[in-house]
Amino acid sequence: MNLSSLAPGADAHVTQVLLDPGTRLRLGELGIRAGALVRVSQRAAFGGRVLAVGADRFALDSRTCGLIEVEPLRAVEAPGESTAR
Amino acid sequence: MSSCHDAPEPTPARGRSAAAVGTVDQAHVVLVGNPNVGKSTLFNVLTGGRQRVVNAPGTTVELHSGTWRGRPVRLTDLPGTYSLLARSPDEQVTADVVAGTSALGAPDLAVVLVEAAALSRSLYLLAQVAEQGLGVVVALTMTDVAATRDVYVDPDRCAEVLGVPVVEVDPRTGHGTVRLAEVVDSALAGPVPRLAPSVGSLDGLDNQAAQDSSDGPPSGDALVSAERHFAWVEHVLSALAGSSAARSAALPAGPGVASTGPARSHVGRSDRLTRSDCVDRVLLDPWFGIPVFLAVMWGLFQLATAVAAPLMDAVDRLVNGALADVLRAVVGGPTWVEGFLVDGLLAGVGTVLSFAPLMALMFLAIAVLEDSGYLARAAFVADRALRTIGLDGRAMLPLVVGFGCNLPALAATRTLPNARQRLLTGLLVPYTSCAARLTVYILLASVFFPGDAGTAIFLMYVASIALVVVGGLVLRATAFRDLRREPLVLALPAYQRPRLRALGVSAWVRVRAFLTKAGRIIVATLAVVWVLQAVPVTGGHPIGDVPVEDSAYGWTAEAVSPVFVPAGFDDWHASAALVTGFVAKEVVVGSFAQSYAVDEPDDPAVAGDLGSRLRATFEATSGGHAGAAAAAFMVFVLAYTPCLATVAEQKRLFGARWTFGAVGVQLAVAWIAAVLVFQVGRLL
Numbered sequence: 001m002n003l004s005s006l007a008p009g010a011d012a013h014v015t016q017v018l019l020d021p022g023t024r025l026r027l028g029e030l031g032i033r034a035g036a037l038v039r040v041s042q043r044a045a046f047g048g049r050v051l052a053v054g055a056d057r058f059a060l061d062s063r064t065c066g067l068i069e070v071e072p073l074r075a076v077e078a079p080g081e082s083t084a085r
Numbered sequence: 086m087s088s089c090h091d092a093p094e095p096t097p098a099r100g101r102s103a104a105a106v107g108t109v110d111q112a113h114v115v116l117v118g119n120p121n122v123g124k125s126t127l128f129n130v131l132t133g134g135r136q137r138v139v140n141a142p143g144t145t146v147e148l149h150s151g152t153w154r155g156r157p158v159r160l161t162d163l164p165g166t167y168s169l170l171a172r173s174p175d176e177q178v179t180a181d182v183v184a185g186t187s188a189l190g191a192p193d194l195a196v197v198l199v200e201a202a203a204l205s206r207s208l209y210l211l212a213q214v215a216e217q218g219l220g221v222v223v224a225l226t227m228t229d230v231a232a233t234r235d236v237y238v239d240p241d242r243c244a245e246v247l248g249v250p251v252v253e254v255d256p257r258t259g260h261g262t263v264r265l266a267e268v269v270d271s272a273l274a275g276p277v278p279r280l281a282p283s284v285g286s287l288d289g290l291d292n293q294a295a296q297d298s299s300d301g302p303p304s305g306d307a308l309v310s311a312e313r314h315f316a317w318v319e320h321v322l323s324a325l326a327g328s329s330a331a332r333s334a335a336l337p338a339g340p341g342v343a344s345t346g347p348a349r350s351h352v353g354r355s356d357r358l359t360r361s362d363c364v365d366r367v368l369l370d371p372w373f374g375i376p377v378f379l380a381v382m383w384g385l386f387q388l389a390t391a392v393a394a395p396l397m398d399a400v401d402r403l404v405n406g407a408l409a410d411v412l413r414a415v416v417g418g419p420t421w422v423e424g425f426l427v428d429g430l431l432a433g434v435g436t437v438l439s440f441a442p443l444m445a446l447m448f449l450a451i452a453v454l455e456d457s458g459y460l461a462r463a464a465f466v467a468d469r470a471l472r473t474i475g476l477d478g479r480a481m482l483p484l485v486v487g488f489g490c491n492l493p494a495l496a497a498t499r500t501l502p503n504a505r506q507r508l509l510t511g512l513l514v515p516y517t518s519c520a521a522r523l524t525v526y527i528l529l530a531s532v533f534f535p536g537d538a539g540t541a542i543f544l545m546y547v548a549s550i551a552l553v554v555v556g557g558l559v560l561r562a563t564a565f566r567d568l569r570r571e572p573l574v575l576a577l578p579a580y581q582r583p584r585l586r587a588l589g590v591s592a593w594v595r596v597r598a599f600l601t602k603a604g605r606i607i608v609a610t611l612a613v614v615w616v617l618q619a620v621p622v623t624g625g626h627p628i629g630d631v632p633v634e635d636s637a638y639g640w641t642a643e644a645v646s647p648v649f650v651p652a653g654f655d656d657w658h659a660s661a662a663l664v665t666g667f668v669a670k671e672v673v674v675g676s677f678a679q680s681y682a683v684d685e686p687d688d689p690a691v692a693g694d695l696g697s698r699l700r701a702t703f704e705a706t707s708g709g710h711a712g713a714a715a716a717a718f719m720v721f722v723l724a725y726t727p728c729l730a731t732v733a734e735q736k737r738l739f740g741a742r743w744t745f746g747a748v749g750v751q752l753a754v755a756w757i758a759a760v761l762v763f764q765v766g767r768l769l
Contacts, residue, residue, distance in 0.1 A: 025307065026167070026574070028315070029167050029209055029311065030576065031205050042366065044465065044466070048468075054205065055235075056576065057576070059573065060575075061468060067572075
């Protein structure tokens with residue numbers, strides 16, 4: 001799954017960054033690299049996301065979010081969904 | 086490898102000898118740090134007003150250079166960067182200066198700003214700087230912001246782990262700057278402060294990696310270098326987390342927070358809702374964020390027009406009224422001397438000074454947006470719309486301001502972090518139809534399209550947006566092919582209350598740069614225009630008292646007018662108005678009135694005699710298609726060169742080659758568009 005599919009409030013580990021090597025390096029320099037723990041803290045217009053990486057906050061556009069593969073650490077119910085199991 | 090707890094003895098210099106640090110008398114210190122870390126604010130506090138804005142050698146990247154208050158130290162504020170593996174011209178300047186390969190020469194010491202709330206990425210840059218063989222002193226900033234995120238960093242413990250001096254500073258209040266100055270003095274006079282042996286994992290890295298070109302993918306060296314730096318950062322953070330220095334609830338924390346691996350590199354917890362997160366819930370909301378953004382842009386537009394106008398008028402009245410009267414009373418000699426001094430030079434100075442309030446307001450407003458943290462959010466909100474034409478989201482601000490006035494719009498391009506993006510946006514700004522052009526549209530639309538004046542004016546704004554979009558696409562496909570379509574990854578700084586005093590210093594320095602550099606060009610050009618208007622080309626007129634049509638200015642306008650035959654307005658009145666419009670679009674209507682020797686209408690929508698004269702002229706030059714010719718003239722006014730002040734500022738920011746090249750292209754585009762409008766219009 002990728003960041004675009006991750007619900008706000010959900011934590012995940014980054015597993016893969018499928019961008020060009022230069023951008024991948026820059027994301028890594030910012031702390032967004034394989035193994036990093038991230039959380040989508042905000043959903044923004046046009047599919048953008050605000051990503052929490054530790055105390056840092058990054059705004060990412062929807063295309064970039066779609067190219068960052070993550071592995072959720074826990075399921076977060078989508079808003080409005082029943083919490084019954 | 087040594088432990089990070091080893092004694093922080095000064096290490097031998099790498100790349101430079103310890104002696105190369107130089108004497109205090111000749112010291113050159115550079116400020117290095119991530120964007121939005123408070124670097125420029127600290128620079129302003131340390132230098133006060135004793136600074137100047139210069140372009141980095143061979144680039145259009147601005148550098149602020151000044152003297153450290155009370156110290157014989159030259160201080161340079163380098164462009165903010167996350168890495169010395171540069172990905173933009175601005176970052177390359179920083180990388181080159183730190184590496185000592187810039188024409189500025191090798192600095193003696195770097196003060197690296199480390200953001201307490203973003204230790205991981207700050208330490209990464211610190212490692213890169215230290216690797217270049219440069220002595221470093223760490224200025225620890227934003228500890229207050231870090232505290233709101235449950236991150237506490239002890240500067241003494243940091244200094245112990247890193248082996249270099251660490252001084253906690255708050256650039257916004259000036260707290261810690263005295264201590265920083267003492268530490269820098271010691272570092273310059275004594276042994277070079279190097280990262281402690283505990284970070285010896287950096288040894289053996291190829292320094293070349295940090296000098297990789299910003300073009301193309303990173304080299305293997307760069308990747309290896311980055312990996313080692315990541316490892317070093319982990320190492321340092323582990324040392325800090327192992328002590329009480331960095332007490333982060335996230336290390337380890339509850340569910341969802343890893344306690345090992347790369348997650349530990351982030352001191353702080355991603356699951357803690359901060360005050361900034363709460364504000365972002367509103368300001369970045371998919372539905373509410375866009376109206377807020379539009380409201381902020383509307384506010385800026387108002388600032389550049391309604392708020393600035395009375396201030397500009399007041400300065401103009403003072404200089405061209407009271408001061409001019411005094412000068413006239415003092416100056417003796419022939420009439421033309423008085424005319425040249427008062428109507429040429431002083432009027433030029435008045436024009437420059439009248440822009441000062443506008444520029445100051447705009448620089449302040451932009452600085453407030455930047456300092457508060459909202460500017461990054463605005464760029465995020467606008468990014469999608471501008472991405473379609475290859476522009477950065479931050480370009481929205483100058484383009485919106487441009488519809489008020491092109492000059493402060495150029496000032497707003499400084500918010501773009503990439504010099505090529507600034508240049509691209511700066512070249513598109515003149516196509517935004519400023520408020521001064523509106524007076525021309527109103528005059529001509531009310532005379533030639535009285536029943537549809539509103540529609541005609543609206544279409545001019547549509548044409549303006551179309552020119553920006555098409556211009557952006559064409560430039561991206563030609564001169565700016567090198568500009569990569571970067572994914573948007575924008576660090577969002579925490580919201581903070583802007584400190585007006587620090588911002589005031591910054592605004593003053595920028596306004597002063599405009600007044601002294603662009604101002605010279607404006608005054609010189611206006612003096613030349615006065616001379617052209619004062620010199621008669623026919624007999625019977627004294628110098629300085631010549632009807633327009635008998636002056637060198639009128640003769641020039643007459644000589645130019647045949648160029649506009651295909652556009653339907655080949656008349657010297659029209660071309661004289663266009664030449665005057667190059668100086669300032671506000672005076673096009675006045676120029677028409679002057680050349681027809683009629684009163685300038687108070688309201689351009691009620692043109693009176695001027696309207697009758699214009700209609701007669703355009704009827705004659707267009708062969709009976711006055712409406713088409715007037716529309717062509719309006720389009721030409723929209724697309725041709727911006728005003729003199731804007732051109733002068735473009736030259737200051739982007740250099741003569743780009744500016745004059747752009748002026749040539751704009752004239753060509755304007756002419757082609759005007760001819761098309763006339764030729765199509767006459768068929769309708």
